[in-house]
Amino acid sequence: MKEQLIQRYSAPERINHWVVAVCFVLLAISGLAFFYPAFFWLTGVFGTPQLARIVHPFVGVVMFLAFARQFFRYWHHNLITPEDVKWMKSVKEVMKGNEVGDIGKYNGGQKGMFWLMCACMAVLLVSGLIAWRQYFAGYFPIPVVRLALLAHASAAVALIAGIIVHVYAALWVKGTIRAMVEGVVTHAWAKKHHPRWYREMTGKKS
Amino acid sequence: MALQSLDILRRSATPTATPQARTPVEVAKLIDVSTCIGCKACQVACSEWNDIREEVGSCVGVYDNPVDLTAQAWTVMRFAETEENGKLEWLIRKDGCMHCADPGCLKACPSPGAIIQYKNGIVDFHQENCIGCGYCVAGCPFNVPRLSPADNKAYKCSLCSDRVAVGQEPACVKTCPTGAIQFGSKEDMKEVASVRIADLKNRGYQNAGLYDPEGVGGTHVMYVLHHADKPELYSNLPKDPAISATVSLWKGLLKPLATLGIAAAGLFGFFHYITVGPNRPDEDHEETRK
Ligand code: SF4
Numbered sequence: 001m002k003e004q005l006i007q008r009y010s011a012p013e014r015i016n017h018w019v020v021a022v023c024f025v026l027l028a029i030s031g032l033a034f035f036y037p038a039f040f041w042l043t044g045v046f047g048t049p050q051l052a053r054i055v056h057p058f059v060g061v062v063m064f065l066a067f068a069r070q071f072f073r074y075w076h077h078n079l080i081t082p083e084d085v086k087w088m089k090s091v092k093e094v095m096k097g098n099e100v101g102d103i104g105k106y107n108g109g110q111k112g113m114f115w116l117m118c119a120c121m122a123v124l125l126v127s128g129l130i131a132w133r134q135y136f137a138g139y140f141p142i143p144v145v146r147l148a149l150l151a152h153a154s155a156a157v158a159l160i161a162g163i164i165v166h167v168y169a170a171l172w173v174k175g176t177i178r179a180m181v182e183g184v185v186t187h188a189w190a191k192k193h194h195p196r197w198y199r200e201m202t203g204k205k206s
Numbered sequence: 207m208a209l210q211s212l213d214i215l216r217r218s219a220t221p222t223a224t225p226q227a228r229t230p231v232e233v234a235k236l237i238d239v240s241t242c243i244g245c246k247a248c249q250v251a252c253s254e255w256n257d258i259r260e261e262v263g264s265c266v267g268v269y270d271n272p273v274d275l276t277a278q279a280w281t282v283m284r285f286a287e288t289e290e291n292g293k294l295e296w297l298i299r300k301d302g303c304m305h306c307a308d309p310g311c312l313k314a315c316p317s318p319g320a321i322i323q324y325k326n327g328i329v330d331f332h333q334e335n336c337i338g339c340g341y342c343v344a345g346c347p348f349n350v351p352r353l354s355p356a357d358n359k360a361y362k363c364s365l366c367s368d369r370v371a372v373g374q375e376p377a378c379v380k381t382c383p384t385g386a387i388q389f390g391s392k393e394d395m396k397e398v399a400s401v402r403i404a405d406l407k408n409r410g411y412q413n414a415g416l417y418d419p420e421g422v423g424g425t426h427v428m429y430v431l432h433h434a435d436k437p438e439l440y441s442n443l444p445k446d447p448a449i450s451a452t453v454s455l456w457k458g459l460l461k462p463l464a465t466l467g468i469a470a471a472g473l474f475g476f477f478h479y480i481t482v483g484p485n486r487p488d489e490d491h492e493e494t495r496k
């Protein structure tokens with residue numbers, strides 16, 4: 001039988017996602033290098049440590065802009081509903097592979113992740129600009145720059161941990177990666193993980 | 207390369223031990239504010255020896271010139287007028303790196319070997335390793351390091367580590383016409399200071415004292431102040447300088463927390479996968495599990 005597919009992400013959405021993802025990887029590599037002396041060698045990925053320092057904030061701006069585009073694409077899909085609260089409360093059950101609730105396009109975990117990423121990105125942008133020595137840090141009092149550096153590192157750690165969970169979830173739930181690579185998911189995938197979205201997309205009773 | 211390569215107490219962003227075979231004496235520069243006449247010979251000597259030239263500025267109505275430390279001006283005289291004991295006092299302080307025993311710049315620096323603290327107490331910037339992030343600026347409790355707009359490297363007073371390494375005193379010390387700047391072992395400098403302080407007390411400066419702030423573990427540039435109880439009078443010399451709690455959190459507690467958080471996320475994923483296994487849609491989930 002031929003596979004039955006549903007379009008989940010359009011080509012522009014996928015490109016947008018991967019722009020953010022590539023920026024994230026570059027930023028995480030250089031950021032971790034600046035944070036942990038033992039990882040300083042990772043700056044070599046950029047050629048020299050100086051180049052890593054120069055490139056990091058510009059990539060950050062690109063990531064922020066690309067993420068902002070995603071924010072306007074998806075925020076209305078990510079408003080938390082009582083169904084999501086139910087999902088979050090039974091996250092243990094979910095982890096065992098048992099679906100909980102009548103999930104729409106995104107489940108409670110994905111929505112939580114969305115808002116965590118939004119918060120981290122906002123903090124990273126503001127603190128990153130304040131700490132950007134070459135252009136902006138000179139306009140701020142030193143105690144403010146210190147706070148910005150602390151906030152930047154903290155938000156980055158939260159985002160990195162969050163992205164690990166995000167990537168793992170995609171690896172764990174088979175058929176998910178395809179949504180962001182080819183843009184499609186199978187009917188079975190949609191029916192199992194996002195039943196309400198499945199009904200909306202197909203008009204079927206499930 | 208560090209000049210005194212066997213006398214390194216700390217090296218920025220280097221968690222393992224530094225070469226410490228030698229144990230040189232701890233040195234200090236003593237600046238007696240009460241005998242300084244504000245002639246700026248030390249500024250000139252610094253500029254000469256280190257071969258740095260700040261651009262000629264314009265008069266801004268006070269004697270301060272250049273008005274601030276820059277990548278080309280590692281020491282500047284700061285002039286303050288205040289009224290103490292019913293008299294006008296003109297307090298002149300030679301500002302520059304304090305060569306802290308617990309240097310905030312070094313703590314903040316992410317680049318291995320860009321900041322070196324020698325065992326003799328000198329904190330030196332090695333610009334060839336500097337990446338230009340400016341973290342040292344945020345780390346320093348005295349607002350000393352300056353990024354050069356020309357090359358994006360941080361600069362500050364080196365306490366003439368090159369001169370000291372070959373047994374000479376810093377250029378500013380050598381040139382000071384009144385003997386207001388002295389250089390020697392930290393112990394000796396404390397003694398010189400105590401004699402001077404006793405003298406000042408005799409002459410009515412009840413609060414004369416030595417500025418060697420505890421909060422940064424003491425410094426290797428010390429001041430004799432007539433008003434040691436009010437260091438802020440001297441163009442805002444901080445009263446209790448210490449590495450800011452924000453910097454300590456960032457460079458301290460946050461690291462193990464971050465390691466824990468990131469490792470937890472990764473390990474959780476790994477063990478979840480090898481125990482619970484992948485989550486497949488029902489139709490290709492035919493294999494039976496008991
Ligand atoms: S005064 Fe500032 S630049 Fe000098 S050693 Fe102390 S922290 Fe470093």
